[in-house]
Amino acid sequence: KQEVTQIPAALSVPEGENLVLNCSFTDSAIYNLQWFRQDPGKGLTSLLLIQSSQREQTSGRLNASLDKSSGRSTLYIAASQPGDSATYLCAVASGGYNKLIFGAGTRLAVHP
Amino acid sequence: NAGVMQNPRHLVRRRGQEARLRCSPMKGHSHVYWYRQLPEEGLKFMVYLQKENIIDESGMPKERFSAEFPKEGPSILRIQQVVRGDSAAYFCASSPLIRTVLPPSGANVLTFGAGSRLTVL
Numbered sequence: 001k002q003e004v005t006q007i008p009a010a011l012s013v014p015e016g017e018n019l020v021l022n023c024s025f026t027d028s029a030i031y032n033l034q035w036f037r038q039d040p041g042k043g044l045t046s047l048l049l050i051q052s053s054q055r056e057q058t059s060g061r062l063n064a065s066l067d068k069s070s071g072r073s074t075l076y077i078a079a080s081q082p083g084d085s086a087t088y089l090c091a092v093a094s095g096g097y098n099k100l101i102f103g104a105g106t107r108l109a110v111h112p
Numbered sequence: 113n114a115g116v117m118q119n120p121r122h123l124v125r126r127r128g129q130e131a132r133l134r135c136s137p138m139k140g141h142s143h144v145y146w147y148r149q150l151p152e153e154g155l156k157f158m159v160y161l162q163k164e165n166i167i168d169e170s171g172m173p174k175e176r177f178s179a180e181f182p183k184e185g186p187s188i189l190r191i192q193q194v195v196r197g198d199s200a201a202y203f204c205a206s207s208p209l210i211r212t213v214l215p216p217s218g219a220n221v222l223t224f225g226a227g228s229r230l231t232v233l
Contacts, residue, residue, distance in 0.1 A: 004154070036224075043116075043203065043226040044155075089154060098145060098207050098222050099168060102154035 002027045002094050006103035013080060013110055021075040021106045023090030028068045031093040035064050035075050038087045038105070047088075048075070080110045116141075116206050116225035117186075124231045131191040131198070133228045137206030144187040145222065146179060149201040158202075161187060194232045201227045 003026045013019060023033070032051050036044040048057045048064040050073070056065040063076040077084060087107045091100040117136040125131050137144050142163050147155040148171075157171040161181035172179065176194075181187040191198055205222040 006154075041229075044224040046222070046224075091155075098143070098205075099157055099160060100145075100147075100155070100222070101157070102147075104152075104154040 002030075002092060002101045004090060004092055004101050004103040006088075006090055006106050008106060009104065010107040011109070013108075015080060015082060015110055015112050017080050017110075019077040019080055019108070021077070021088050021090075021108070023073040023075070023103055025071045025073075025092050025101075027094060028071050029094060030068065033064075033066055033073050033090065033092045034100070035062075035073075036089040036091065038089055040086075044089065077108075080108075082110050082112055084108060085110050114138075116204055116223050118202075118204050118225035118228050120228060121226065122229050122231070124233065125194050126233050127195055128193050131194050131230055131232075133189040133191075133202050133204075133230070134186040135189070135204030135206075135225060136186040137204075138208075138223050141206035141208050141223070143207045144181050145205045145207075146187070146189050147203045147205065149203060149227075151200070155203060158189075191230070194230070196232050199230055199232045201229045203227045 005024045007022045030052055034049045035047045037047050038044050050057050050066040061078040066073045087105040089105045090103045093100055119134050144161045146158040148158055149155045159172050159179045160168040164183050176192045178190045203224055205224045207222050
């Protein structure tokens with residue numbers, strides 16, 4: 001049974017710091033892995049998607065890596081800003097369709 | 113394109129009442145997924161539907177919960193005889209295909225709605 005764990009559960013940093021959020025999964029037979037952002041009371045915004053054959057994806061100040069063999073992914077946020085404050089969710093797709101298994105999230109607070 | 117529309121955004125019910133949550137997928141999307149997010153937890157898969165078919169309901173509680181996606185109209189998640197433990201945010205997501213070949217930029221596979229927040233008193 002696929003399980004997804006995210007560390008740390010919460011993080012508070014001053015503006016400008018570079019951050020690393022961690023995600024681990026128990027079954028390496030995944031189709032893809034996604035990182036989402038969730039703002040309080042809002043829906044989910046997809047940030048990056050890494051296919052199982054890829055090692056990393058980049059979008060602006062965000063970079064996500066995937067190591068399938070070790071069951072790990074990291075989300076790197078460069079030069080953090082207060083607007084980055086949100087909960088970041090990691091999710092893996094293991095099946096033949098878009099059935100995602102989510103981690104519990106990392107709650108990020110970036111203070112000025 | 114208005115995206116995935118969920119309503120109501122907020123719903124309050126007393127124990128024993130029924131809750132109906134609606135989800136209109138993005139235009140052209142024929143696959144709908146429902147997820148539940150309990151307070152301070154991640155999203156948990158509930159059910160995957162195509163038009164007029166339930167494909168995977170492995171995450172649905174065996175009793176009181178049902179889902180449908182009719183040929184016409186929105187997908188509906190129905191919770192009968194609600195209890196306090198049903199209080200949660202219910203998210204709907206839609207996709208156009210079962211499996212999508214994506215460009216390297218990492219575009220969305222699923223598009224999520226803003227959620228319906230159910231409070232049971």
